[in-house]
Amino acid sequence: MPKKVDHEARRQEISEALWRIASTRGLDGASLRDVAAEAGISLGRLQHYFRTKDEMLVFALRHINRLAAARIRERIESLDREPTPRAVLRACLSGMLPLDDKSRIGLLVGAAYYARAVHDPTLRAEAQQGIPQLRAFFADQLRRAAERGELPPGRATEDEAMLLISAVDGLATYVLLGVHEPQDALRMLDLQLAHLFGDAGEEREGAERAGGRQGAGR
């Protein structure tokens, strides 16, 4: 195996040890030594790949984001041959909810990063690159939907795209905090999409039919 690929593979293995710590007990107080122990290597060996905790955190965050993006691409490819922009959006957004173990672990790691990133410009820079790209991709899907007559043209905006990202982010947060279940979050994501695409009237009839359930939930 070429040396560069080997180096990358070792860094990925160390990242995965970091995720196991982040997803089971958080990164609160986790040291380079803890991560080395989890990866089954010496501290000196780990420092050959990452000189500082920040360098390791940034690499591990990029790696988990790449894997999440690959999972979302798979979800899109598993759709019909020519999915509607709305189906593409739903596949991406539901991929951001903790509906299975992999996405749940990704979100737990994300929670550990978030708490550090609000105080750390280096970690924050990752969000500042990634989220505007996602927002632009979603806005592009909205423009495609508007061109197909499936969305009122005035709603094909970056703000609408950012509202989708924000709503799903919040819905996922409250799954991790145990306020609601993953399936509740998915139902509310569909409600948000229904509002955006202007078919909430249909949803409303559905909600009225399900009135007993809503009442019982209070």
Add this chain to the structure above:
Amino acid sequence: MPKKVDHEARRQEISEALWRIASTRGLDGASLRDVAAEAGISLGRLQHYFRTKDEMLVFALRHINRLAAARIRERIESLDREPTPRAVLRACLSGMLPLDDKSRIGLLVGAAYYARAVHDPTLRAEAQQGIPQLRAFFADQLRRAAERGELPPGRATEDEAMLLISAVDGLATYVLLGVHEPQDALRMLDLQLAHLFGDAGEEREGAERAGGRQGAGR
């Protein structure tokens, strides 16, 4: 001062020392000893008020939530004598965005808690009590709006209330991460409210859009 009140006041002072740490560098690795130093008291004195870190964290979280609730009540009281349910909702929701220093510090402390709470059932219990109460209060405002003919009745649901909370939570997160500015978050909150109340067509692009749904919302 009666002893019980004094005890409560000391616990609040210690909580405030904890917040200063949480809002400047996070709770990552912060010990009882660090909090005692920040509060200008000995570790033994701190342990007179809180025996464990968890006990201190739960008290401090409740205290900051009480203060946030008081700020939101003030915002509601500063509205017209009989504010519309929509104005009440907007006052509450905008109070959850980091639009000033106090709410920003509250959210930074919240970020530190969140990373711990996903792994800690005791801290999670706080969110599991508080959020459903907030959701019920918002759903009640939505029902009042529907009774006044200001909201399609089918939208006066707990799910719609939870979507508002989730969207604002996500919008606030991306302010703390520096993805957008507080004023952007407020603009998108207004867009979410406009969708819910059925007047997004009007705000975004004029009266010809969204036909009967929009009419029903007025």
